[in-house]
Amino acid sequence: MNVGFALVLLWSLPITNVLAELPQPQNLTLLTLNTQYVLTWDWDQTTTGNAVTFTVEYMAKYKMKMKKKNWSRVCERTTHTRCDLTGSDLHYLGMYVLRVRASADGVNSHWVYKDFCPDIDASLGPPSRVELAPVKNLLDVTISDPLTSTQGSMKEHVPFLDYRILYWSRSDDPQGLKPKVVDSSNNLVTLPELEAWTWYCVMIQSRYDYYNKTSSYTEPQCRQTEGDTPYWQIFLYFLVSMTLCFLLVLLPSYAAFRFYRVLKNTFYPSIQLPAHIQEYLCDSSPGSDMPRLLTADSEAELCCDKLTICPEVLLLDIHVPPPLTAPPSELEQDSGKHIRQDSGDSGIYSTEGGSAQQGRSGGEPIRRDQEVDSWQTLEQVKMEAMGRESADERDLDEGVVDVCV
Amino acid sequence: MAVLKWLSICLTLFCQGTAASTPCNWTQFRLGKLNDVSIDLLSDMGGLFPLMCAEENVELFPEDVYKNTEGEDVSVVALEAMRYVDQLYNNSLTSVTWNKTKLKLFQNVIYRQVQNLELCVVGGVWKSSGDGGSVTLKTYFNKLNTVLKDKEHSACAWEIVRKEIRENLVQFKKFIDSRVKP
Numbered sequence: 001m002n003v004g005f006a007l008v009l010l011w012s013l014p015i016t017n018v019l020a021e022l023p024q025p026q027n028l029t030l031l032t033l034n035t036q037y038v039l040t041w042d043w044d045q046t047t048t049g050n051a052v053t054f055t056v057e058y059m060a061k062y063k064m065k066m067k068k069k070n071w072s073r074v075c076e077r078t079t080h081t082r083c084d085l086t087g088s089d090l091h092y093l094g095m096y097v098l099r100v101r102a103s104a105d106g107v108n109s110h111w112v113y114k115d116f117c118p119d120i121d122a123s124l125g126p127p128s129r130v131e132l133a134p135v136k137n138l139l140d141v142t143i144s145d146p147l148t149s150t151q152g153s154m155k156e157h158v159p160f161l162d163y164r165i166l167y168w169s170r171s172d173d174p175q176g177l178k179p180k181v182v183d184s185s186n187n188l189v190t191l192p193e194l195e196a197w198t199w200y201c202v203m204i205q206s207r208y209d210y211y212n213k214t215s216s217y218t219e220p221q222c223r224q225t226e227g228d229t230p231y232w233q234i235f236l237y238f239l240v241s242m243t244l245c246f247l248l249v250l251l252p253s254y255a256a257f258r259f260y261r262v263l264k265n266t267f268y269p270s271i272q273l274p275a276h277i278q279e280y281l282c283d284s285s286p287g288s289d290m291p292r293l294l295t296a297d298s299e300a301e302l303c304c305d306k307l308t309i310c311p312e313v314l315l316l317d318i319h320v321p322p323p324l325t326a327p328p329s330e331l332e333q334d335s336g337k338h339i340r341q342d343s344g345d346s347g348i349y350s351t352e353g354g355s356a357q358q359g360r361s362g363g364e365p366i367r368r369d370q371e372v373d374s375w376q377t378l379e380q381v382k383m384e385a386m387g388r389e390s391a392d393e394r395d396l397d398e399g400v401v402d403v404c405v
Numbered sequence: 406m407a408v409l410k411w412l413s414i415c416l417t418l419f420c421q422g423t424a425a426s427t428p429c430n431w432t433q434f435r436l437g438k439l440n441d442v443s444i445d446l447l448s449d450m451g452g453l454f455p456l457m458c459a460e461e462n463v464e465l466f467p468e469d470v471y472k473n474t475e476g477e478d479v480s481v482v483a484l485e486a487m488r489y490v491d492q493l494y495n496n497s498l499t500s501v502t503w504n505k506t507k508l509k510l511f512q513n514v515i516y517r518q519v520q521n522l523e524l525c526v527v528g529g530v531w532k533s534s535g536d537g538g539s540v541t542l543k544t545y546f547n548k549l550n551t552v553l554k555d556k557e558h559s560a561c562a563w564e565i566v567r568k569e570i571r572e573n574l575v576q577f578k579k580f581i582d583s584r585v586k587p
Contacts, residue, residue, distance in 0.1 A: 062512050210434050
């Protein structure tokens with residue numbers, strides 16, 4: 001029985017050897033950049049052909065001395081030989097312990113441990129952005145901090161982050177073999193003592209001096225400095241601005257002034273028409289836009305000269321009985337009418353004659369030509385020359401009175 | 406007599422020299438920064454001191470505990486203080502209502518301070534020189550431990566501890582700033 005037992009043991013030994021001894025992962029390495037951490041290890045594929053998986057865990061270092069340790073699992077049964085720890089709860093200032101083991105066919109290898117403190121071990125990245133701006137004959141360099149995995153600034157974890165700036169003149173030193181150095185912890189640095197109108201190239205590295213962490217350099221960026229404006233350029237700008245001012249300001253002003261003068265002379269001329277012509281041009285009688293020499297109201301304007309005609313009194317032998325007063329007036333009227341009718345040659349009379357026939361009021365003036373008046377009186381003299389002196393005179397007077405108003 | 410005078414002068418100078426020797430790198434450059442982080446974490450992990458615990462409150466912290474440590478090395482004092490805090494927080498934290506992430510980070514940072522300060526202090530041996538400052542610190546932390554145990558690690562007990570430790574670290578910060586020139 002003992003021999004049998006021993007045989008079984010001998011048989012099982014190789015099997016247990018194979019089962020118990022799964023090799024451990026080797027060469028645990030951390031690839032880091034700012035707050036991105038990736039744990040990698042080596043695994044020899046030839047020893048076990050079967051599918052092997054790996055498990056990665058971490059824990060804060062201060063818990064190691066406790067009895068109850070609770071490890072946080074990050075990568076469970078991964079087939080890769082790497083594990084990304086960026087998303088997990090590893091704080092930059094904390095101290096942690098990481099561990100890895102391999103698993104195959106239900107058998108686990110031993111754990112492999114590694115201490116990790118990002119503050120000490122995580123490598124630093126270069127500045128995320130560099131901008132150059134020329135300021136006269138100097139260059140302003142604006143540096144953006146390296147970024148964490150959540151796009152924050154690394155300065156919240158590394159407050160004393162410094163930058164080293166290398167710069168050289170592209171014309172003097174095209175390869176950048178002998179650059180000048182400026183160290184600063186500011187994000188805005190002005191490079192001093194540069195020449196005007198020269199191309200300079202700049203490379204920047206971030207540094208964490210306490211733990212001797214330095215990042216790689218940024219790609220060289222080149223920019224030309226500026227300087228004082230040359231005199232010919234100033235003169236040229238002056239000429240151009242003067243020409244523009246002339247074209248845009250003076251010419252239109254002059255044109256406007258001339259236009260104004262033309263308008264003024266057209267509508268408000270300084271030389272006026274003579275007064276009497278202007279009166280006629282500007283009269284406002286209705287329905288007439290033609291210049292008039294006589295107005296319709298010529299009756300009112302007409303000035304009559306009083307003409308008194310005293311006929312020679314002819315003493316005649318014939319005695320004619322004086323007619324009644326009324327009929328002579330009627331006769332006169334008839335004769336007047338006659339006369340009027342005869343004297344209807346002048347165009348004006350026809351209307352007046354009509355009105356006179358209708359009925360004469362006392363004050364209505366009779367418009368007569370002076371010639372007709374005198375002719376009428378002569379007629380009257382002829383007709384009533386005999387013994388009708390008084391009547392004639394009276395009639396004449398009446399006629400005269402009638403005629404001349 | 407003259408020889409004695411000379412010797413005493415040399416000794417005084419030597420002792421002063423050792424006492425005022427430049428602190429190690431950690432103490433000079435990192436201690437202050439990580440202490441600030443610890444203070445912020447303590448403030449942020451919980452809110453203001455809860456009213457319901459006001460009755461149980463005790464004011465233990467002695468004002469001048471760090472002022473009495475003029476003659477001692479900064480690193481030694483720092484190491485003692487950090488060790489005490491670390492030990493205190495090793496007690497049961499089940500009843501606290503604080504932000505667990507911040508609490509863990511706080512413990513992490515305190516432990517890191519201890520580790521690095523141990524490298525600074527020669528030999529890393531626990532030594533209490535028995536002088537004024539050290540005794541006061543020891544007494545103070547013993548009292549805190551007693552309070553915690555008496556109240557059975559209740560939430561209120563931990564709130565008292567948090568308040569006290571925060572005040573302690575603020576005084577510690579002033580102590581570092583006065584002793585260490587960056």
